[in-house]
Amino acid sequence: MTQGNGRLELWGGVECTVNRVGDQFIRQLERNAHWERIDDLDRFASLGIRAIRYPVLWEQIAPFGLASADWSWPDERLARLRELDVTPIVGLVHHGSGPIDTSLVDPEFPSKLAAYARAVAERYPWVAYWTPVNEPLTTARFSGLYGLWYPHGRDEATFRECLFNECRGVVLAMRAIREVNPSARLVQTDDLGKTYSTPVLEYQAYFNNELRWLAWDLLCGRVDQSHYLWAWLTDRCGATPEEILWFRDNACPPDIVGVNHYITSERFLDDDVEDYPDHHRGGNGRHRYADVEAARVLAQPTGGIGPLLAECWARYALPIAVTEAHIDARREDQLRWLAEIWRGCEDARASGIDVRAVTVWGMLGLYDWNCLLTEVRDYYESGAFDVRSGTPRPTAVAHLMRDLARGDVPAHPVLSGSGWWKRDDRFFTPPRAVPGLQFPPRPVTGEAHAPILVTGATGTLGRAFARICAERDLNCRVLSRGEMDIADPASIERAIDLHQPWAIINTAGYVRVDDAERDAERCFRENTLGPANLAAACARHALPLVTFSSDLVFDGESDSPYVETDAPRPLNVYGESKARAEALVLDRHPDSLVVRTSSFFGPWDQHNFVSIALRALRSGEPFFAAQDMTVSPTYVPDLVHACLDLLIDRESGIWHLTNDGEITWADLARRAAALSQVDASALQACGNQHATLPARRPRYSALGSRRAFPMPTLDDALARYVQQATRH
Incomplete structure (x- = not known):
């Protein structure tokens, strides 16, 4: 010391x-x-x-x-x-x-x-x-x-x-x-x-x-009759002069x-x-x-x-x-x-x-x-x-x-942002400016730094990353396909040269699971070739990469939640495209973070299952939902926050991130309706959905984790979703 x-x-x-x-x-x-x-x-x-x-x-x-x-x-x-x-x-x-x-x-x-x-x-x-x-x-x-x-x-x-x-x-x-x-x-x-x-x-x-x-004053022997708090200690606290002066006579300064x-x-x-x-x-x-x-x-x-x-x-x-x-x-x-x-x-x-x-x-x-x-x-x-x-x-x-x-100078790219205690969104009441109260500037923790590049500007996840990065004062640039086509290695290189990012988050991809059965070439281009190209480029430039996979890489034959080490066995083209992407990404860039997730719902997207179900039930229209397909729903804000934390922590490999809990689609609609105080009598639970859709779905695709980055529970996430939806 x-x-x-x-x-x-x-x-x-x-x-x-x-x-x-x-x-x-x-x-x-x-x-x-x-x-x-x-x-x-x-x-x-x-x-x-x-x-x-x-x-x-x-x-x-x-x-x-x-x-x-x-x-x-x-x-x-x-x-x-x-x-x-x-x-x-x-x-x-x-x-x-x-x-x-x-x-x-x-x-x-x-x-x-x-x-x-x-x-x-x-x-x-x-x-x-x-x-x-x-x-x-x-x-x-x-x-x-x-x-x-x-x-x-x-x-x-x-x-x-x-x-x-x-x-x-x-x-x-x-x-x-x-x-x-x-x-x-x-x-x-x-x-x-x-x-x-x-x-x-x-x-x-x-x-x-x-x-x-x-x-500290007591231990230093500084408290006597001249001390500011003497009268308070004797009159209000009931201390005797002898009790107080004992410390003066037995000083033990740190x-x-x-x-x-x-x-x-x-x-x-x-x-x-x-x-x-x-x-x-x-x-x-x-x-x-x-x-x-x-x-x-x-x-x-x-x-x-x-x-x-x-x-x-x-x-x-x-x-x-x-x-x-x-x-x-x-x-x-x-x-x-x-x-x-x-x-x-x-x-x-x-x-x-x-x-x-x-x-x-x-x-x-x-x-x-x-x-x-x-x-x-x-x-x-x-x-x-x-x-x-x-x-x-x-x-x-x-x-x-x-x-x-x-003795190194702190250099993490996120240090260029301001902590919440300096940001304009910190106030829960109109800010107070007190006359005569002035402060020296707080120390600056980092210089202006390169951004995080996020692909998929028009998608649910891309927009969510843009919003939450802004909330967290993380420098972020969300790119459309025209600005960076991940299936084109030359386009990736141009974007990296232009923006000089410190990390890339890939939210782009083909998401129409049933259409993929007849449009396999396009699905594999966007879901497999694109992430593989990004991984190769990030490896060359020593950039962290986050990309997303799905619960649909599994066949649904398990009776307990799938964990990261379980072998993929996809039932459909979409799941196959994601499973191949996982292997290629980690082969080309082992330091990549591959996040498997499932069944998005969130407050900023009106096209997710929960939002659609609540709209239909509020209107009294019949709403059909599978009672025999079990999933792990994921609240988009929680997913984005968790991914950003893991990226900043330099984590890699396959991670399962969903809100803690498993549920059927029909029960998810019921639970959301109950929290929203919406009549669910028009809900019609269906069976055998997993086998009758154009793309076969696993009957059970709940995700668990051995990596243990716990997300909030599903009930907690649904309650926050309802609160957010009510405000809007």
């Missing part, structure tokens, strides 16, 4: 919170399965990280007391980190409140934590960096003031109990650790956001901005101030509450106001991490590390966020601020932080790895981490 010189380091972290939902303990290490996979450590080390925030959590190692502590897990893991030459920053309590026999409001919490810390230090005396309690201020707010986490307090007194117990626990834990290892260093983390406001609420914003320093940075941590207070939903409205007894993410409201984006680092340095003059950097966003915005933080830290170092590192948090992703761990929703945000298949899959974040660790 650097000592104030050298270049900015890359660190990593594993989301490891143990939280209580009711009487149930929820363990992130079990949900992301890192508890069972020691080889994750090799994956992390391969990214070039120098240090890792790593859990040896009190409630997991010694849930029933030190006498029965099970050290086998940290013994194995910390030893492997030493072998890999990755420095552990050992965490003991992470948003939890310790084992079942204590809590954040237990007067013995600090001494019990210190006893555990001593035991850990005695077992691993070589460990030099420690975080006894992660984010004490944030945890005290959520547990003691907002009622979100155990013990669910909602008053200043409970907040003070939680915070003082945590900070006293840090002091006593570090004292115990340093009796074992005098050179042990404290990396004290907390969230460092900032609050902005309208002029009426400047007093509340000032209070909030002073409060965010309180845990060796490194750990700044955790999230887009949602910068807040805006608005006394004009009419434009905001109820859940954003509140008050302080003096004024009613909305408390919202600044990025969603302020007309000008805030200055990002740089000004916050400058404030921290001015206040403490202690070394700083960004100890959590993560965002729940589309893949390109995850890259933009990390690159922006890295640039901001480099700029801060250039200005003389001692910034040591940036930590990519949640390298295995996070579960249920979208509801602040208050429910078990199974909502997953991927990180450097996506763990949903059981085997962690490196994402584009992992590739960017390797670049940063090597």
Whole structure:
């Protein structure tokens, strides 16, 4: 680890919170399965990280007391980190409140934590960096003031109990650790956001901005009668002078101030509450106001991490590390966020601020932080790895981490776009321009870059890619056949020379399944020859290629969903054209991404099955649908988003992407009608459809996946389709 010189380091972290939902303990290490996979450590080390925030959590190692502590897990893991030459920053309590026999409001919490810390230090005396309690201020707010986490307090007194117990626990834990290892260093983390406001609420914003320093101020011994919060702590929180001054007399300043940075941590207070939903409205007894993410409201984006680092340095003059950097966003915005933080830290170092590192948090992703761990929703945000298949899959974040660790300038083409926090579509209310509130520009993450070329300008998928690339600020050019005929190698070369793309997505093709039986030559030209030509050209130019195949490559004799490794056995010309294309594309360009999908429906195309069925049923016309053909319907927006993420992740090979679920055509019409509150009595379910159409169809063509890039469920997709259709 650097000592104030050298270049900015890359660190990593594993989301490891143990939280209580009711009487149930929820363990992130079990949900992301890192508890069972020691080889994750090799994956992390391969990214070039120098240090890792790593859990040896009190409630997991010694849930029933030190006498029965099970050290086998940290013994194995910390030893492997030493072998890999990755420095552990050992965490003991992470948003939890310790084992079942204590809590954040237990007067013995600090001494019990210190006893555990001593035991850990005695077992691993070589460990030099420690975080006894992660984010004490944030945890005290959520547990003691907002009622979100155990013990669910909602008053200043409970907040003070939680915070003082945590900070006293840090002091006593570090004292115990340093009796074992005098050179042990404290990396004290907390969230460092900032609050902005309208002029009426400047007093509340000032209070909030002073409060965010309180845990660090206590540990640094800075809180006495002259401190801004002294009166609040004594009058409103019930703290005695002796409790507060104990920290002054037992100061334990961090060796490194750990700044955790999230887009949602910068807040805006608005006394004009009419434009905001109820859940954003509140008050302080003096004024009613909305408390919202600044990025969603302020007309000008805030200055990002740089000004916050400058404030921290001015206040403490202690070394700083960004100890959590993560965002729940589309893949390109995850890259933009990390690159922006890295640039901001480099700029801060250039200005003389001692910034040591940036930590990519949640390298295995996070579960249920979208509801602040208050429910078990199974909502997953991927990180450097996506763990949903059981085997962690490196994402584009992992590739960017390797670049940063090597000292390379971040260069992924998507970095040329703006993150959502800078785009004009970020607002959920008319943007606020506050007089006198000005910000420096946020760091630029990339130069203008080449586009993605998308073939099939007039098709459903081509139009959807154009729309969604625009939403995600991905430079995209959608080409018609006149601009690039994929069956003509010379036309492909001209288009590549003209546009200089960084990737090609092929949505062109022959889609009339029944007509293909009598128009086989044209079908094979567009569906087989064209993709094969594109693959050859992309291989020559080292370009990623995404192309699409179909469930109709299978014969329907299976009784369970087809997976990527199942052998194609098409029943018709169209399926044969797609099966041949798959083989030719991967032979000519093995790095291509071939996506098998099925049965499109979407909000921007009125000619798909769901839209046609609902129109007919609304009018009371008879609608015929097969009851004996089972498919995996695919919501087009979900498909496009997934393909873009996989493209950015540099994935290749055959992938099955459909919304999770299988259904007959007739039941699909019924379900869509029910969600749309449309009378389905005119629906007529038919049998033997798969054998009577001009092109034979498989009776069963549901797609499953062993690649495990889960898409939303069919019910979820249909509900969003109905909402979108209602708006239009």
